[in-house]
Structures are given as C-alpha cells and as structure tokens.
Amino acid sequence: MSTMDSSSRLPSIGEYYAGKNIFLTGASGFIGKVLIEKLLRSCPNVNKIFMLMRPKKSQDIDQRVEEICKCPVYDKLRKEQPNFHEKLVPIFGDITLPELGIKPEDLKLLCDNVNVVFHSAATIRFDEHLRVAVDMNVIAVRKMTVLCKQFKHLEVFIHISTAYANCDRPFIEEMVYNPPVDPQKLIDVLEWMDDDMITSITPKLIGNKPNTYTYTKHLAEHLLVKEGSDLPLAIVRPSIVGAAWKEPVPGWIDNYNGPSGLYVAAGKGILRSMKGDYRGVADIIPVDIPVNMIIAAAWYTAVTKPSSCLIYHSTTGSVNPFTWGELEGVVMNFWKKVPLDSCFRRPKAALTSSGFLHDFYTFIEHMLPAYVADLGYCLLGKRPRMVKIYNRLHKAIGTLTYFTMHSWEWSYSNLDMLTSHMSPEDKKCFYFDPRGLHWPTYIENYCLGTKKFLLNEDLSGLPAxxxxxxxxxxxxxxxxxxxxxxVWRVLIARSELARNLWYLIIGLMNRFVKFFRLTSTIHKQ
Incomplete structure (x- = not known):
C-alpha cells in the first residue's frame, strides 16, 4: 500500500527526475545503454548519471565513456542534446571488488548526491560457474545494499532481476519466493570449496532450475528484500530482452545474446535445426519496454513510498503471446526477402520437440556440411572454421533449450496499478504495456536490426x-x-527391378517425344 492517497496528483515522471542524480551499474550493458538514452532524452533535466565502471581492454573509465557515447543508440539524443555526455560521470569500480572498489572521494560524492539507484550489473551467462555467478549476482547485491544505506538522499533503489528467477514454477506471481537455500549459507560453503567440488555439486544445488543464472537471481531477490528491508526498493523482472520496439531506433540491438544470435545463424544458413516446442510461447520483450518500466517504477516508488518492495513483471506471454513456431515462420520468410551477405547456405531452419529428430538433423544438416566445408578450406590452404562455429552454436542452443521447451504465465497486477497512476502523457512517453506490440512487424525489424547493427551490412548490398x-x-x-x-545408377547395377523400371521410364519418355513431334507436324500442315 502507498502512503500517498492515489487520488492526489502525482508529479509527472519528467518533473520528478528534474535535478535528480542517478547511480547506475551495468551502464555499458544493453539495458544500461538504452536506460541512459531514455532518461536523458525524455527527462532532459536530469542532473547527473554516475556510472560504476571498470577499465577494460587498455581503456580507462573515461575512454570507455567516450566510446559508449559514440554508440548508434545515442544518435537521436546527440542531435537533440549535443553535450549530453557532460551529464555522464564515470565512477571507478567493479561489482566483484570489496566495497565495489569505489575510491573514498568517489564514495563521498555518491553519498552526498545520489537520489536514484538502478542496479543492472550482473553476469547473464547461463553456463557461468556457480562461484562466479554467486559473486556477481548475489554478493554484489549485498554490496549495493550496504552502499545505498550510506546515501543521504536516497529515494529509490531499483533492482533489475529476471522473469525466470522462479522458472521452476509454471505460474509466477509478483512476490519474492523463499529460496531453496539461505544465500549466506551458500556463500559460506563456497568459500572453502574448490572449483571442481563446486562444479560436481552444482546440479544438486540448483535443483529444478536450468542454470546458475536463474538460481542466483532468485537468491539475490531474497537477499535484497531481507537485508535491504529499510530501503525504498522495487524489483523489475524482464523476460528475454530483445531488440528495441520503438525507441531509440526500431530493431536496435548490440549483442548476440538470446534470440539475436539465433536469428543471425538462421539467416546465414548455419542454423538448420533447433529443439523447441512449436506451440510454446516465445516470451521476448523489446528492450524499450522494461527500460520504460524501470523509469516509471522508480518514479512511483519515490513519490508514493510503498510500505513494501513491489515486483513488476515485464513479459509478453500472458498478455500478448507469440509462439516459437510463429516466430520461426516470420524469421525464415524475412531472410528469404532480405537475405544476409555471404550466406553459408540458404536460410532454412526447422523447430522440433523431438530429441531424436533434432540430433538427426544436427548430424545431417550441421556437422556433415561443416566437415565438408572445413575439408574444402584445408584443400584451399585456408584455416578450417565451420566445425568450431557449429560447436559454439550447439553450446548456445543447449543453454536456450529449456526456455524454448517450456512456457510460463505471470501476474500483472502491479503493471496495471502503475499504469493507472500515470498521466496520459507519461503513458505515451514511457510505454511498457506489451499488449500493443504487433509481433510480425517487430520480428522483421529485429532481424533487420541484426543485419544493420550487428553485422554492419548495408541494404545497398541486397541485390548481391x-x-x-x-x-x-x-x-x-x-x-x-x-x-x-x-544412387539410381547403383540401384540399376544391382537390381533387375530397378533396371526394368528405368527402361519403362525411358520408353515412355521416347513415346512422349515422338507424339509431341507428330502433333507439331500435323499442326504445321
């Protein structure tokens, strides 16, 4: 329940964010980039966005910010606000370091100024080692909780989780479920175990969860609401985050995670078979939908001060379902009309729920052509690569099979409640209801986005x-x-029946040719 009467006028989202200072983790990630763009463009009076960032690839944090600002996602913002980068303040740190590795002077800066916190940093690798996943997805949340308790002007802390944190349940409600093990007990155990021992017991620990990602995300939610109970919290759970629907650019994507890599593999003619339920729901959510929900959820939490942590689901399955079978049809038809450059084979992928058929197609359609292609590369003096590519593809498919073979339903009470408190202008600007999404158009834009933004292929090369x-x-x-x-020659050589059938076919063809010539002669006379 809210401490503010729902009938009283709330400030607009833009009004609320005016003059606010924001602390963001995961700024270089997919959601982080779109979140920065949307905040600065739709809430232009935001004061500063402090971004936790670590050096990477011989670049310091300032150089990384410069590189991020050159990303195409900011093209529209750059035209409207050429100096938008002046509002971005990098803070040296790393979620795996003690106390996030933040320097004392930076800590004072954050404690004295931050109003809104968005925690998006995490490892999203499904096959991550449990020790690493716990460190980045669970312990990092504890570090963020400790940090936020020091902020003097904190108004809201938004944690970005996943809709699959409780994927061992067919119906998921807007609540934090009790975990199978207390997070602290697991942390204590992992401290003295070596990596091999952890690997051997991981399947038993995660139980019905498909991977360490969903398992640790579940633990992180429980730890957050337990240890951050005195903080103004809210949790947003997006499903499979895909390319942009409307903003900043339809189809914009910057990574091969999830369906993006599969679309490219299918378009290149590499992916020919995938295991999945043809009638199962493909719960893909365009990135701009959860980003708008994150911004709106922070606004609502700050201005109404709910008495408990609210959970928001950003999914499509229960309100606007689209099946994997329908998805396959749209993707394949699009690649035939708008093919990728230098395809390995013609685009043709099949979805099957049969493990036997999938293994058969994998051998016939994937591995045999891969070995033949690599043999050709070797004969030409080139480095073989196709077998290695297919091994990586099969590993990626394997991590997604659980999600293509199952479907879920989620509750949306808080989504509807949040929408009811927004003004018509805010509903239009910060849209997050997926009911209006037209799937075929979105999927076509998604595929086009992989061609333009991931592969950097120009449409002028379409005729070629x-x-x-x-x-x-x-x-x-x-x-x-x-x-x-x-094959027929072999049959003719070994089977008298095949020879007789062959002679019969040849005889009929000769008679047809003679009849055709005779008919043509009569017509001429």
Missing amino acids: AKAHLRKLRNIRYCFNTIVLIA
Whole structure:
C-alpha cells in the first residue's frame, strides 16, 4: 500500500527526475545503454548519471565513456542534446571488488548526491560457474545494499532481476519466493570449496532450475528484500530482452545474446535445426519496454513510498503471446526477402520437440556440411572454421533449450496499478504495456536490426545477397541431381527391378517425344 492517497496528483515522471542524480551499474550493458538514452532524452533535466565502471581492454573509465557515447543508440539524443555526455560521470569500480572498489572521494560524492539507484550489473551467462555467478549476482547485491544505506538522499533503489528467477514454477506471481537455500549459507560453503567440488555439486544445488543464472537471481531477490528491508526498493523482472520496439531506433540491438544470435545463424544458413516446442510461447520483450518500466517504477516508488518492495513483471506471454513456431515462420520468410551477405547456405531452419529428430538433423544438416566445408578450406590452404562455429552454436542452443521447451504465465497486477497512476502523457512517453506490440512487424525489424547493427551490412548490398542465394540454390539443385543419379545408377547395377523400371521410364519418355513431334507436324500442315 502507498502512503500517498492515489487520488492526489502525482508529479509527472519528467518533473520528478528534474535535478535528480542517478547511480547506475551495468551502464555499458544493453539495458544500461538504452536506460541512459531514455532518461536523458525524455527527462532532459536530469542532473547527473554516475556510472560504476571498470577499465577494460587498455581503456580507462573515461575512454570507455567516450566510446559508449559514440554508440548508434545515442544518435537521436546527440542531435537533440549535443553535450549530453557532460551529464555522464564515470565512477571507478567493479561489482566483484570489496566495497565495489569505489575510491573514498568517489564514495563521498555518491553519498552526498545520489537520489536514484538502478542496479543492472550482473553476469547473464547461463553456463557461468556457480562461484562466479554467486559473486556477481548475489554478493554484489549485498554490496549495493550496504552502499545505498550510506546515501543521504536516497529515494529509490531499483533492482533489475529476471522473469525466470522462479522458472521452476509454471505460474509466477509478483512476490519474492523463499529460496531453496539461505544465500549466506551458500556463500559460506563456497568459500572453502574448490572449483571442481563446486562444479560436481552444482546440479544438486540448483535443483529444478536450468542454470546458475536463474538460481542466483532468485537468491539475490531474497537477499535484497531481507537485508535491504529499510530501503525504498522495487524489483523489475524482464523476460528475454530483445531488440528495441520503438525507441531509440526500431530493431536496435548490440549483442548476440538470446534470440539475436539465433536469428543471425538462421539467416546465414548455419542454423538448420533447433529443439523447441512449436506451440510454446516465445516470451521476448523489446528492450524499450522494461527500460520504460524501470523509469516509471522508480518514479512511483519515490513519490508514493510503498510500505513494501513491489515486483513488476515485464513479459509478453500472458498478455500478448507469440509462439516459437510463429516466430520461426516470420524469421525464415524475412531472410528469404532480405537475405544476409555471404550466406553459408540458404536460410532454412526447422523447430522440433523431438530429441531424436533434432540430433538427426544436427548430424545431417550441421556437422556433415561443416566437415565438408572445413575439408574444402584445408584443400584451399585456408584455416578450417565451420566445425568450431557449429560447436559454439550447439553450446548456445543447449543453454536456450529449456526456455524454448517450456512456457510460463505471470501476474500483472502491479503493471496495471502503475499504469493507472500515470498521466496520459507519461503513458505515451514511457510505454511498457506489451499488449500493443504487433509481433510480425517487430520480428522483421529485429532481424533487420541484426543485419544493420550487428553485422554492419548495408541494404545497398541486397541485390548481391539475393544473387548469392540464387547461386546457392543452383548449387543445391545440381548436388541433389548428382546424388540422385549416382544412387539410381547403383540401384540399376544391382537390381533387375530397378533396371526394368528405368527402361519403362525411358520408353515412355521416347513415346512422349515422338507424339509431341507428330502433333507439331500435323499442326504445321
């Protein structure tokens, strides 16, 4: 319940963020970049955004910020606010370091100024070692909780979790479920175990969870509400975050995670088979939807001061479902119309729930062509690569199989409640209701986004790409014809029945040709 009467006028979202200082972790991530862009463009009076950042690849934190600001996601913002980068303040730190590695002078700066906290940093690798996953997804939340308790002007702390934190349940409500083990007990155990021992007991620890990511995200939520009970908290749970729907650019994407890599693999003709439920719900959420929800949830928490931590689901499955089978059809049709450059084979992928059929197709359609291609590379004096590519692809598919074979439902009471408190202008600007999403258009924009933003392919090369597809089609037809003739010749040589059938076909063809010539002669006379 809120301490403010819902009938009283709330400040608009833009009004609330005016003059506010924000602390953001995960600023260089997919959600982080879009969150920064949306905040600065739609709430232009935001004062500063402090970003926890570590040096990377011979770049210090200032150089990393400069590189991030050059990203295409900020093109629209750059035109409206050329000096937007002046509001971005990097803070040296790392979520894996003690006390986040923040320097004393930076800590004082944050404690004296921060009003809003968005915690987005995490490891999103599904196959991450449990020790690393706990360190980055659980212990880091504790460090953030301790840090936020020192902020003198903190108004809200938003934790970005995942809709799959409780994926061992078919129906997930807006609540924090009790974890299978107390987070502190697990942390204590991991301190004295070596990596091999942890690896051996991980399957038993995670139980019905498919991976360490969902397992540690569940633990992190419980730890947060327990140890941060005196903080103004809210949790946002997005499902599979995909390319942008409307903003900042339709189809914008900057990573190969989740479906993005699969779309590219299918478009290149590399992915031919994937295990999944044809009728299962593909719960993909465009990145701008959870970003808008994060901003709105922070606003509502700060201005109404709810008495408990509210959970917000940012998913599509229960309100606007789209199946994996429907997704496959849209993706394949799009790649035929707008092919990628230099395809390995013609785009043609099949979804099957049968493990036997998937293994069969994997061997016939993936590994055999891969070994043949690598043999060709070796004969040409080039480095073989296709087998290695397919091994990586199969590993990625394996981590996603659990999600393509299952479907879930979520409750949306808090989503509807949050919408009811927003003004018509804010609803339009900070949209987060997925009911209006038209899936075929979105998926086509998504595929186009992978072509433009991930592969950097220009549409001017489309005629050449189509010509390459026709070439691959002709090669395929020639290959099939050669194989058919070779098999038939073997049958003729070994089977009298096959020889008789062959002679019958040849005889009928001769009669047809003679009849056609006779008919043509009569017509001429």
